[in-house]
Amino acid sequence: MLERRFVLKAMALSVGGLLLPASLVHAAMKPRITDVRFLTTPNRTRIIFSLNQEIKHTLSSMSNPDRVVVDMLDTDLSSDLNLLTFSDPIVRKIRTDELSNGTMRTVFELKDEATSRAFLLKDKSGGKPRLVVEFTATGSNDSARDEPAAKKGKSVASRDANKRDIVIVLDPGHGGIDPGAIGAGGVKEKDVALAVAKRVAKEINATPGYKAFLTRNDDRFVGLTRRCTIARSHQADLFISLHADAFHIPSARGASVYCLSERGRPTPTPANRRSLMLGNTLLSAIANTPSLSLHFKSIKQARFAVLKTNEIPSVLVEMAFLSNRQEELLLRKSSHQASLAKAVTLGAKNFASQTGLA
Ligand SMILES: [Zn+2]
Numbered sequence: 448m449l450e451r452r453f454v455l456k457a458m459a460l461s462v463g464g465l466l467l468p469a470s471l472v473h474a475a476m477k478p479r480i481t482d483v484r485f486l487t488t489p490n491r492t493r494i495i496f497s498l499n500q501e502i503k504h505t506l507s508s509m510s511n512p513d514r515v516v517v518d519m520l521d522t523d524l525s526s527d528l529n530l531l532t533f534s535d536p537i538v539r540k541i542r543t544d545e546l547s548n549g550t551m552r553t554v555f556e557l558k559d560e561a562t563s564r565a566f567l568l569k570d571k572s573g574g575k576p577r578l579v580v581e582f583t584a585t586g587s588n589d590s591a592r593d594e595p596a597a598k599k600g601k602s603v604a605s606r607d608a609n610k611r612d613i614v615i616v617l618d619p620g621h622g623g624i625d626p627g628a629i630g631a632g633g634v635k636e637k638d639v640a641l642a643v644a645k646r647v648a649k650e651i652n653a654t655p656g657y658k659a660f661l662t663r664n665d666d667r668f669v670g671l672t673r674r675c676t677i678a679r680s681h682q683a684d685l686f687i688s689l690h691a692d693a694f695h696i697p698s699a700r701g702a703s704v705y706c707l708s709e710r711g712r713p714t715p716t717p718a719n720r721r722s723l724m725l726g727n728t729l730l731s732a733i734a735n736t737p738s739l740s741l742h743f744k745s746i747k748q749a750r751f752a753v754l755k756t757n758e759i760p761s762v763l764v765e766m767a768f769l770s771n772r773q774e775e776l777l778l779r780k781s782s783h784q785a786s787l788a789k790a791v792t793l794g795a796k797n798f799a800s801q802t803g804l805a
Contacts, residue, residue, distance in 0.1 A: 478502045479523040480551070481575070481752065484670045485533055489584075492537045494555075496578040497671070497752070498522075504578060506565040513557040517565050517580055522551040537561050537582045553580075560585045575752070612658040613804050615651050615795050616678040618688040618753060619644040619661060620763075623668030628693035630775030636691040637666065639778045643766060644689050646788035651795070656805065671752040678756050684804055685725055685760045685795060688753050691778060692742070692765040700771045701742030702733050702787075705763040707755065708748035721760035724801065729762060729794030736790045738783065742768070760798070764791065 482497035496519075503520040524543060533541075540556040555563075561582040568577045619640035621627035627636025644661055651659035660681045662674045669677075678686045692703065706722040709715055715723065726746040733739050742765070754761045766787050767774040777783040799805035 477521060477523050477549075478519075480519075482670045482672065483668075484672065485535065487535050487537075489536065491584070492535050492582045494538070494541075494580045496580070498576050498578060501567060501569065501576045502578065504565055504567070506563060506580070508563060513560055515555045515557065515563045515580075515582070517553045517555070517578075518546075519551040519553070519578065521549045524551055537584055555580065555582070557582065612656055613799050614681050614683050614685075615647075615657065615659045616681055616683040616686045616759075617644040617647050617659055617661050618674050618678070618686065619663055620688055620690040620753075622663050622666055625668055628691055628769045630693075630769035630778075631772060632775050632779075634769060634775050634779050636693075636769055639691050639766070639769075639784070640689045641666065643784050643787050643791070646784055647687075647689075647791045647795075650788055650792040654796070657796070657799075674753050675756045678759055678761075683756070683759050685798060686754075686756050686762075687725075687729075687791060687795065688751075688761070688763040689791070690763060690765050692768045693770040694768060695770070697770055697772065699742065699768050700774050701740040702767055703742045703747055703765040704730050704733075705747045705749050705751060705754070705765070707761065708750050710750075718758050718760065721802065722754070722762055725760045725794070725798045726762045728797040728801065729764060729791065732790040732794035732797065736786055738786045739790055 478498055478500045480496045481499055484495045484497075486493040486495065502522050505518045505520075506515060508515045524545075537557060537559065538555050539558045542554050542556075544552045544554075546552055561584050563580070563582050565578060565580045568579055570576060619637070621635075621637035621640060623637075625637065627640070629635050641663070645664075648659035648661055651657045660677070660683075662677045663669045674688070675686075692699070704726045706726045707719060709719050723746060730741065730744075730746065734741055734744075746762075749763075751763055754763055767778055769775050769778065796805065
C-alpha cells in the first residue's frame with residue numbers, strides 16, 4: 448500500500464464522506480510525513496521529512512542533555528521513527544511522540560553542541576513540500592555548508608553497448624521501520640514485497656541477457672527518492688515497485704497496476720507511454736495466470752513518488768489485498784508468491800520484446 452490517501456481522498460469527495468468513518472476521512476486529509484532522509488556531512492546533518500502538504504512547525508532547544516524539539520502541528524507519521532537506526536556525528540537519537548492535540552513531536556538528542564534550524568522547502572513546480580531540520584556543529588566553518596555532491600551509485604556503464612543486459616530494477620515496497628500494510632493475521636507488506644521481489648530477481652537473473660537488481664535486499668528502510676536514485680544508478684531499462692494493498696472494505700481483492708499520472712499534460716510523454724506499455728504487459732501477464740486475479744482491469748494512474756524515475760518506464764504493482772483474509776493467506780504461500788513472480792517476470796520480458804530491448 449502506498450499513499451492510499453489519494454484513493455481515500457477521492458472517495459471522501461465523491462461520496463461526501465458518507466460511506467467512510469469520519470476518522471478515515473480525517474486521516475486522509477491530514478498532513479503526513481511520507482519519507483525521512485538523512486544527509487550527513489562532517490559538520491552538518493540534515494534530516495529531511497517529505498510531506499504530502501505544507502505544515503506549520505516550531506523548533507526549540509534545550510540543554511542537559513543537548514536536545515532540539517521540533518513540533519509539526521497536526522501531522523501524521525506512518526512509520527515509527529523511534530526504531531530508526533542511523534549513525535550520525537551530531538545526532539545521537541531521535542524519538543517521536545504524538546501529542547494529544549495531534550502535534551507530532553520529534554526530539555533530537557545531540558552528541559555535542561550544535562546550532563539548529565528548521566525550514567520548509569516549498570516545491571514551486573508542484574512537487575511535495577519538505578521540512579528540513581538542520582544541525583551544524585558549533586565552530587564549523589561555512590565551507591561545510593556547501594551541499595554535498597550527490598552520491599553516485601555504482602555505475603554499470605562499463606557493459607559493452609552491444610551486449611548490454613536488459614536491466615530490471617525491482618523495488619520491494621516499504622521495509623525497516625515502515626512495515627506498510629499489515630494483515631489481520633500479522634502478514635506485513637514489507638515482507639511479502641521482498642519475498643516476491645527476490646523470486647522475480649532470481650527468475651530474471653536465470654535468463655541470459657537479463658539482469659535484475661533490488662532497491663533493498665533485506666528488511667531495511669529506503670526512502671522513496673533513494674529508490675529512484677538506485678534505479679538510475681543501475682541504468683535500469685524498467686522499474687517495478689512491488690506492494691500489497693489494503694482497504695477498509697475487507698472483500699476488496701486482486702492485483703492492481705499503477706503508472707505515474709501526468710495530470711494536466713495534453714499528451715503523455717514518451718517515458719509515460721512506455722510506462723503504460725509496461726503496465727499493460729504486466730496486467731495481461733497477471734490476467735493470464737489462472738491463480739491470480741485483477742482488482743482493476745485497466746492501469747490506474749496516481750502520483751506515486753517512487754514512480755518519478757523520469758526516463759525509466761516505471762510501474763507499481765499492488766499484488767493483492769492484505770486487508771482480505773484469504774489474500775493475506777495466499778500472499779504468505781510460497782506457491783502463490785511463485786505465481787506472482789512468474790507473472791511479473793513474464794510481463795517484464797514481454798515489455799522488453801515489444802519495445803525492441805530484447
Ligand atoms: Zn505499499
